[in-house]
Structures are given as C-alpha cells and as structure tokens.
Amino acid sequence: MDILIRGFLHALDLIVHLDPALREVVILSLQVSGAALFISIVLGIPTGVWLGLHTFRGRQILVALLYTGMGLPPVVVGLAIYLLFSHQGPLGNLDWLFTPKAMISAEIILSFPLVAGFTMTAIASVSVEAPQQLRSLGATSTQIVLTLLYEARNGVLAAIVAGFGAIISEVGAVMLVGGNIEHHTRVLTTAIVLETRKGNFDLAIALGLILVGFTFTANWFLLRLQGRLDPRP
C-alpha cells in the first residue's frame, strides 16, 4: 500500500514538473496518435458517408470487411505491418520498421475501420427521406453531405473518439513495429510496460495517469461538443 501511495505522489510530482523523459514520451504519443487519427478521419468519414448513403453490388462484402476491421486484434495488425516493412517484406526498402511511420501505419489500420464503420451507421440512421428533401430546398450534393454529417453529429463524433481511444491506448502493435526505442519510438503505453517491468512504479503510474487523462479529456470534449450542438428547448 505504502509503495502505491508514494508512487502516486511521486508521479504527480513528475507530471507537475514536466519531467523531460515523461514529456518526450507524451509528445511522441500525441504525435503518432494524432497523425494516425487525422488520416483515419480524412479517409474514414468519406468512406462511412459513402457506405451509409449508397447501395451497390459488393457493398455487403465491404461492410463485413469493415466490421471485421473494427474488431481486429492489434497484435495481428502489428505482425502484418511488421512483415510488410521488414527487410524481406514488400515495402522493406522504405526502411520504416522501428520508426514512428510504421507505428502510425499500424494505428491507421486499427482506427480507420472504427471511424468509417461508426460514421456509416450514424449516416444510415438519418431518415432516407432526408437527402431528397434537402435537395428540394436547394442543397447541392456537397451541402447535402455536410447537412447529413451535422444531423448525424453525435454518431460521427463518437466515431472519432472511438478511433482515438483505440489507438492512444494501443500497446501490442506499436511495441512490435516501433520497438519501444528510447527517444525514438517510445510512447505512453510501451513506456508503461517497460517501467513496470523495471520496477519504476512512480514513472509507470505517472504515465498511466496521463494516458487515462487523455482518454477522459477526449470523452469530456465529445460530451461538451454534443451538448453544445444540440438544440435546447
């Protein structure tokens, strides 16, 4: 018990004083997850809108693939990316293995299906009558899509937060393809594993608190945004 309390207090101390080792890990985590999330949003929201609005041959297969992607085991994704970027792999000459680029690639594969899948469900839940009625009011195709995204805003925001949650807390894939190299590919989750093994509980706790703090902040932000966007009586 004692070790926990002391660890916790020391952890707070590290956070308050912005310990350089801690700061480095936090910044890299946010950079890697931020880049992966950004790319997932840019690709995932249009994909979700497209799938939510159109019926075409082969759609069901795409949706089934997407749903599979939403539940992919991260280590398996890590393994696939590892093989892809390893020396004998098809993209080996890029030299991305054990770099943040490989970690971002793995995280995109994990978060893209979540963003696209939840966006698709959110868009599909808007009345099928809506596009036609918006068009009749004078909306262009782009304006229709933007309005539908606004109508489905709660679901779309949830899609983004789900994508963020999946990658900020991910450890298996980034460990495999990043290698947890100090000053280079060490992020919050992999650092926690390492510091715990080394017995540096205070640092591990500090990292854990920050990680939980990020997730909490993301969800808090989401709730505030949903509240702000909803009409009030």
Place this chain on the structure above:
Amino acid sequence: MLTPTPILSLRNIRHSYGRRIVLRLDQLDVCQGELLALVGPSGAGKSTLLRLLNYLEAPTQGQVMYHDQVYTPNTLPLAIRRRITTVFQQPYLLNTSVYHNVTYGLRLRGNRNGQAIVEEVLRTVGLANLRNAPAHTLSGGESQRVSLARGLVLNPEILLLDEPTANLDPANVRLLENIIMQANRQRHTTIVLVTHNIWQARRLAQRVAFLFDGELLEVTPTEQFFESPRHPKSAAFIRGELVY
C-alpha cells in the same frame, strides 16, 4: 385573357419502380401563375408526380420540361433548381431549432439578409413563439407548418405542396389555405397542390387534375370539374365513393 404559358410540362411519362408502372401520363402542363390541384385516391401516384416535377427523380421514360426546355435532375442548372421547392407529405425536419429549420434554404443560398421575410413567415404560420423550440418536440401540425414556412421564405417560382394541411385542425387549415392563396394570388407563385380534401381543391384551385392508378383521367377548370366532371371515375370520386 392571355394564353397561359406552361412553366413545367410532362411529356410521354412512364415511371416505374421495379417492374411496376406507377405513372402513365402523356401530357400535363403546369401553367405560370396558376394553382393546380392534384387529386386522386391513395396510391394513385400524386407524390411521385411531384417528385418528377421537382426534378428529384428522372422519369423512367419521357421528358420533364421547364419553360419548354427538357432537363433531367443531372442537367438542371442549380439556379433553376432553386426556384422549385416541395413541401413534403412527411416533412423531414433538421434536428435543430424551428428558426434554423426555416432559414435552412436561405443559408444554403448564402442569403443572410432574409431576416424580414423569415419573421413575417414565422408570424403568418403562427410559429413566432416556437422559434427556439427544437424541431423534434413539435406536434404533427406544427412540423407541417415549419415545413411550409421553410418553403415560403425561399419565395419560389414554383411551390409543390403535398397534403400541406393533412394534420391540422379546421382553424389552422383555414390559416394555411389563406397563406397558400396569398402566395398564389399576390406573389404569383405557381402552385401544384396535392390534397385529399376535394373541398380544399374547390376553394383554392383554378384547375383540377384527377389522377387515378397512375393515369391522368382529366384536367379541367375547377368549376367544371365539380359541376360536370368529364370522367365517370372523377364523378364517383367527388361523390366520395371508393373508386378502384
């Protein structure tokens, strides 16, 4: 009297869903400035006809013309498309306030000085005190009035109304009929009014079109339609008999 100018025309229309033909119509002209009532039994194809007139769907076969020019939903210029709007039978309202629903079409057009007309329309349809209410809390009749209001603020050249008074009490029906009448007689908006209420058609329209099972059985001046309908089925319909 001037010869009426057709503003929207349908020619040789065959429209089907799957293998079922739901509209079979050789010719219909909607004339500039008129109020044309479209009546007929449920399932006759009235709402479908409005969708074609609004260029929301392309007919399976045949032409839809605006001022004698054939267009399709894909070739119709945006500026022309924005002169035609429909008030739908089951309006889809945006999940936002009444006010933002009513101003939606203006915002699409980048028009931010529609304040005066918005206020006026809100007042005439009796929604001024509900302006900040979330649209999803409205009653059926209130939603219908929002739907009419969001069309009216656009001051369209052609207004297509699909049962705009279906969920309303008699006082509100009268209110909306007056608004529709005003739009037609004072602002010279061309109106196609789908209604199940033949008395409403008689009160408001200059001509009545009778649609039966996808076919246009007659288009006649209102007085004549009610006094001496040309088609036996129209006569039965007016008497309130079920026609199949």
